[in-house]
Amino acid sequence: MKIGTVLKGLHHDENELARTLLRVADQHRADHEVFHLGRDLADWSVRHVREIAAVAGSFGEQLDPAPDDTPSPVDQARRWVSQRMGRSSATELVLVRDLRDVYLRASGVLTDWEMVGQAAQAIVHDELLELATRCQAETKRQATWANAKLKEVSTQALVV
């Protein structure tokens, strides 16, 4: 059975999504909605990481329930810069790229959850199906947020 392998990949991707959301939040502290929502939505992925780890044991994978979100020195430097760069419209262009990154990563995670959900139905694993259904819905909301924000920012950042 390959479900363990998929969960391991998903565990990695959710961690990456959480890290990306936190990085984007930190990088755009002057953009308050991105800052707050980025952190809020990173929490969702952190929770997913924990829940994946909890279920992965049944599929032969030992995964770390703690998120891999320790800020690196680079992250801290980025935070310092972001607070001082808020007065330039160039930062909005960076934001467009960053939201695109969040959207693509969330879309990847969404696909992972779809795969897990399909497999859970195939083996009639209620716990895994419930987890996949619930998390997939939340991942979709993360992607939808990034997409909506991207659309909004594009109408300003790309025409200035």
Add this chain to the structure above:
Amino acid sequence: MSIDDRITDVWGDRTPYARGGRWPDRVDQHLAAGIREEDVDRWVQTASTLHSNGDAFDIAVRDGRIVGVRGRQDDRVNHGRLGPKDLFGWQAIQSPDRLTRPLVRRDGRLVECSWDEAMDAVVRRTRELLDEQGPSAVGFYTTGQLFLEEYYTLALVAHGGIRTSHVDGNTRLCTATAAEALKESFGSDGQPGSYTDIDHADVIALFGHNVAETQTVLWMRILDRIAGDDPPAILCVDPRPTPVAKAATVHLAPRPGTNVALMNALLHEVIARGQVDEQWVGAHTVGYDDLEKTVSRYSPDVVSTVCDVPAADIRAAAGLVGEAEALLSTVLQGFYQSHQATAAAVQVNNLHLLRGMIGRPGCGILQMNGQPTAQNTRECGADGDLAGFRNWSNQAHVADLARVWNIEPKQIPHATPPTHAMQIMRYVEDGSIRFLWVSGTNPAVSMPELARMRSILSQDRLFLVVQDIFLTETAQLADVVLPAAAWGEKTGTFTNADRTVHLSEKAVDPPGEARSDLEILVDFARRMGLQDKDGQPLVKWSTPEDAFDAWRECSRGRPCDHSGLSYDMLRDGSGVQWPCTDEAPDGTERLYAGGAFWASPDDCESYGRDLETGAPVEEQEYRALNPYGRAVIKAADYRPAHELPDEAHPLQLITGRTVYHFHTRTRTARAPELQAAAPEVWVEVSAHDAATHGLREGDLAEVRTRRGEVQARVRVSDIRPGVVFLPFHYGYWDTAEGWRPGDHGRAANELTATDWDPASKQPIFKTAACSVRKVADGDGSPAPVPRTTAQAPVSAASTEGGPR
């Protein structure tokens, strides 16, 4: 009782009435000293502009000056009554420091100039930026205090002429969540209930709504029901000991930022006790199953810990709303300006949907407004939405508005949601908006995090136009200041929180060269040469009545239909509730009778948003969810606030208002009785916190958050322990510094955070973590703070008012 006592006796004498009865009349009148009724030359029809209740009254005029006011006995809203701000506030517009000539900035100073010079400067800069960058460089930030005709003209000029999507009002700070919650639940904005529901309700629930101070006349109506036969039970949710809390059958004082948890517990109990009207829910709503699943996790015992409210009290409150025969709920800033604002306000709608209590006498929802004309900002599109509650993401609606305006649909910006006020300021901050026209509001005091706001508004690269009646803090930062006519000096209509439209006639001339906001906007459109698709002037009117008639056509067939209204009709009678049409020629008392909503995919104003992320719901998703246009039950989980108390900031700061002042005191501080009643900022702390932090009544204290500090005299009150309250009215225009703090902050918004509700985009003013410490001992006398209302001192049962 003498009217002069109405500063201390805020609500006046009782006129009790029984359930289902008619609220008795009581005509309140106040004339200037030495003026008798026979001295009055004429009485001129109007309504309140210092709160959102819409009390109708007449202005007394003698020798071309306003000399007093008298309530209109035949008006459905107030039956003749007036509150303190109505009785005394009119004096402000005759203040000698009114703006009377336009000002432009030359060599760093504002100097007087002609209208031609001022408008040429405005038009020149607008043109330059449109050529250089396009409409994305231009923003408009208006108010909740202009008239319908002015908002509609502004929306046309901004959306149809300049073609910018950067249009909003300060209604974003006061009423945006009301609008959003109504759109989420019912597909469209529009107040479901009516003030007359007070006459019929057996339970009145007030959620974060200190009606005794925000709408005094509405509270008089409730007090008169309480004093009569078969009185209603009152549920109050508020962390402060408001007059509502003191009159309440059940008072819940939850920890700030936990409203969603509390509402979910009430819904949990209503479902657990089998009080859901299942047939009604099945016939008129979608989304029930999701709500049932969500709130199953919120038992009173669990929520008791989250909110720090006894579980027994939550059960008692649930008993009131669950067993009510006719439930009236009202909601205001305790929900709208707090964490998870829309999600919490929507749960109040859900309560009524579960119980099938909407659109019948006594069964009402009043998602309130903070400002007198906020409803018009919303319906005319001056809050950024499309005029007439049209849906910006529905191509047919955009095309219909383009038809009304005789322009091409693509000329109306609708690629994204309208830019809300907080985002407009962000674009000003990053330099992509370089022209901002502020009318009738004062963001340098009313927006959150004032140090940031001042640095945004004082940038050299920003061209700031301010249109106002006084030289506010914001006006002092402007490049051009345009002197506006005030209420009483111009004609127009405006609409209160229960959809009642009033006509307000010109009583006196504006001072000096001041012009009405409508005249200024029409002049701007003419000078800009704004045209429709046939090369005719885009704005086809210049008088208020013509503007109103244009609006009647724009609103025709929409939920806010004004087609049956006219100036003549409003002159002959008094207030009329929209929709007013050929089919409903006398107006409409309650919306959604029989569960008929404006929520079908083709009709609705909005497909809604994700309450937690704010992302707009796509059309296809909405069509799948709600093909038949039922009410939408939206569930929400509780999430902790972003800024929680810690060791350095152990308390929670909430800001709010007092009954004696309005907004940033530009008018009320110029009415002697109102100013004397609440002359200086204060801070309310509980007896428990006062003891912990070594504070006594009258001491000078410093309140500090991560954003700044404010110094204020201490009032020890019965406020919930752990919570600190500051009134938001006090800025700097009447201090030596003029527009910014001197050595210490005075404005509550020095302390608030830049953070907003994802769905309604309303800033959060009620969950900042703060510290309090003593700066200096008082002299033993009480703080100069009103004793009448929510800030009554802890030990006093006195109704004696006013500072010493």
